[in-house]
Amino acid sequence: xxxxxxxxxxxxxxxxxxxxxxxxxxxxxxxxxxxxxxxxxxxxxxxxxxxxxxxxxxxxxxxxxxxxxxxxxxxxxxxxxxxxxxxxxxxxxxxxxxxxxxxxxxxxxxxxxxxxxxxxxxxxxxxxxxxxxxxxxxxxxxxxxxxxxxxxxxxxxxxxxxxxxxxxxxxxxxxxxxxxxxxxxxxxxxxxxxxxxxxxxxxxxxxxxxxxxxxxxxxxxxxxxxxxxxxxxxxxxxxxxxxxxxxxxxxxxxxxxxxxxxxxxxxxxxxxxxxxxxxxxxxxxxxxxxxxxxxxxxxxxxxxxxxxxxxxxxxxxxxxxxxxxxxxxxxxxxxxxxxxxxxxxxxxxxxxxxxxxxxxxxxxxxxxxxxxxxxxxxxxxxxxxxxxxxxxxxxxxxxxxxxxxxxxxxxxxxxxxxxxxxxxxxxxxxxxxxx
Numbered sequence: 084x085x086x087x088x089x090x091x092x093x094x095x096x097x098x099x100x101x102x103x104x105x106x107x108x109x110x111x112x113x114x115x116x117x118x119x120x121x122x123x124x125x126x127x128x129x130x131x132x133x134x135x136x137x138x139x140x141x142x143x144x145x146x147x148x149x150x151x152x153x154x155x156x157x158x159x160x161x162x163x164x165x166x167x168x169x170x171x172x173x174x175x176x177x178x179x180x181x182x183x184x185x186x187x188x189x190x191x192x193x194x195x196x197x198x199x200x201x202x203x204x205x206x207x208x209x210x211x212x213x214x215x216x217x218x219x220x221x222x223x224x225x226x227x228x229x230x231x232x233x234x235x236x237x238x239x240x241x242x243x244x245x246x247x248x249x250x251x252x253x254x255x256x257x258x259x260x261x262x263x264x265x266x267x268x269x270x271x272x273x274x275x276x277x278x279x280x281x282x283x284x285x286x287x288x289x290x291x292x293x294x295x296x297x298x299x300x301x302x303x304x305x306x307x308x309x310x311x312x313x314x315x316x317x318x319x320x321x322x323x324x325x326x327x328x329x330x331x332x333x334x335x336x337x338x339x340x341x342x343x344x345x346x347x348x349x350x351x352x353x354x355x356x357x358x359x360x361x362x363x364x365x366x367x368x369x370x371x372x373x374x375x376x377x378x379x380x381x382x383x384x385x386x387x388x389x390x391x392x393x394x395x396x397x398x399x400x401x402x403x404x405x406x407x408x409x410x411x412x413x414x415x416x417x418x419x420x421x422x423x424x425x426x427x428x429x430x431x432x433x434x435x436x437x438x439x440x441x442x443x444x445x446x447x448x449x450x451x452x453x454x455x456x457x458x459x460x461x462x463x464x465x466x467x468x469x470x471x472x473x474x475x476x477x478x479x480x481x482x483x484x485x486x487x488x489x490x491x492x493x494x495x496x497x498x499x500x501x502x503x504x505x506x507x508x509x510x511x512x513x514x515x516x517x518x
Contacts, residue, residue, distance in 0.1 A: 084316065084479040085470040086329035091456070092336050093465035096326055099335040102494070103325050109493050110331070113486075114321050122280035125500040126489060128287035131280075132314035132482060138306065141292055144275060145299040148256065152215040154186040157203070158297050159234045160222035161193040163285025164258075166366055167294035167481070170359040174477060175303055177356040187218075187301050192234045200234065204241040211242075214250040218300060221255065222293050224285045226263025229512055258292045284500050286367045289481055304474055313478035320486040330483050333415075333467065334490035340413045340465055341387060341495070347412040348387050349405070351466075353394035353452050354419045360477070361391030364484055370505065371488045374497040385495050395451045402455075406462050414459065414466040417480075418452060420473070421445070 089096075116124050117133075131137070158168060169191050179185055192203065211217055219238060223231040242251050257269040261278045269276050277292035279285075288294065290313055299306045320330035337348060348368065350361045373386035390412075392401060405412065425444040431437070439447055459466050471480060492499030 084312075084329075084472070084476045084483065085468075086332065086483075087468040087470065088332060088336060091460065091466045091468070093463070094336065094339050098339065099332065100325055102339060103331065103335050106331065106334075106490055106493060107323060109490070110321060110323060113489070117317070117321065122282045125282055125284075127280060127282045128284070128290070128485060129317050129482075131283070131288075131290040132310045132317055132478070137292070138295070138310060140277065141296050141299055142306065144256065144277065145296060148218055148254075148275070149187075149300055149302070150215040152213055153218065153300075154188070154216045155211070155218075156187050156189045156297060156301060157192060157217065157219045157238055158189050158222070159192045159219065159231055159238065160258075160293075161228060161230045162366060163288050164222035164224060164228070164231070164293055165191060165193045166359065166363040167289030168297045170289075170357075170363040171294065171298050171303060171477060172301065173359045174354075174356050175474060189297060189301055192238070193230065195230050195233050200237045203238060207238070207241040207245065211245060214246050214254050217242075217254055219251070219255045220258065220297055220300075221265065222258040223265060224260055224263075224279050224288070224293075226259045226265030226267075229509070229516075256296065258296060284502075286370050287485055289363065289485075290478070308475050309478040311478075312475045313482040316479035316482040317486065320483060330486035331490055333483070333487045334494060336465075336467060337387065337413055337487075337491055338494040345411050345413050345465070346387055347390060349390045349392055349412050349414045350417060351392040351394060351397075351414050351455075352417045352419075353448065354417075354421065355393050355396065357417065357419065358391060358393055360417075360480070361393075363481075365389040365391060367484060367488055368491075370502045371499040372492050372495055372497055373504075375504070377496040378498055379496070383496075385497050387491070387495075394455065395448065398451070398455060402458075406458060406464070410464065412464070414464065416452075416456065416466055416468045417471065418468065419471045 113126055113129060116126050117129060120130055121127065122130065158165065168189070172189050176185070180188060190203065192199065219235070221231060221235045239251065252272050252274050255274045256277065257265055257274055258277045258279060259265045260281055266276060266278070277296055279288055279291050279293055283291055290310065295306055298304070320328055322328045325331055325335065350364055352358065352361055368387060368389045375382055375384055377383045377385060427439055427442050427444070429441045431440050456466070469480065471477065489499055
């Protein structure tokens, strides 16, 4: 993974260094977290990539549950329990799932949607004939998320009309905090469990069983290589040198522009299969830094608003606003060096755009990407770039973003690890359902 910024971020290394002085004590704290290992601190998610015992537990259970008959994985979870897995899965299989028969497939059930649930029930009734054909993964850190509880009840009821309870329990995996209500229920029913380290917030849990077990079970890629790339990035993001620490750089650039009135951070992916990666980052950033009170308890209403754009689709919709509208955004372009290329005919059939003749599909999208950056530079709009070399670089990217947000929250003076406002709707939901 490469992080590029010098020619486009609209500030200087000298300015960034002047902003970053207070972060070095925090960097030392993060370094000590890694040195000590374990999960005693709020920042302990940075230890996930190097947790060999956890990887072995994930790999062993995936091997046990992945039968040769396995076709469908029902992943029930919402927010941090779902977005990371969905991001990784769609990055790899978004297009192939549309056009080819490939198993195992993952079906994501997050919010409560009656049409989706009816469709899921019908699918179970008509397509499943053997318990070995499916796995149900239920993920909720608290073990009592309303949406997740609703969806698992609906799925279980549909399965129970075709299979015995024992067969269903054997094809279920629960991922939650130890001793949560769901954990205890799973143990009572002899359902396989994986625990999320208690100090790891849901939005930081993509490199825990929450994200890694579904991907390992689906045979997405080499989980060890994915984690190795994340571990290497973690160590890079602990370097006590701003210019060579991408997470620190990105946080400082974001903070600099925040102080200049740019309160929107736009992640602009030039690969549409990465859209859910953007949604994963949206939760990570918004829940971590959007706070009414600062770390001292003073009301400040602090926050950076994340948005996601897709190239080249959004060049034909919101680019007009980005270039000509309010100068209130910092953009991160994300470019993936895709595998595969399509050659266009030397002589086009329709003759609509002569300059594409003899080019490749990569030539076309690369030109569009470069032209977009030139347009931003012409308008004097700040941006940075992230270049991903392969799918394993997503491990590096996610680790980079997790640490970027930790640094940014410290600069903004907020607690990156709570989400008090989210509890408001949860409490009111319970009140309404109980009433």
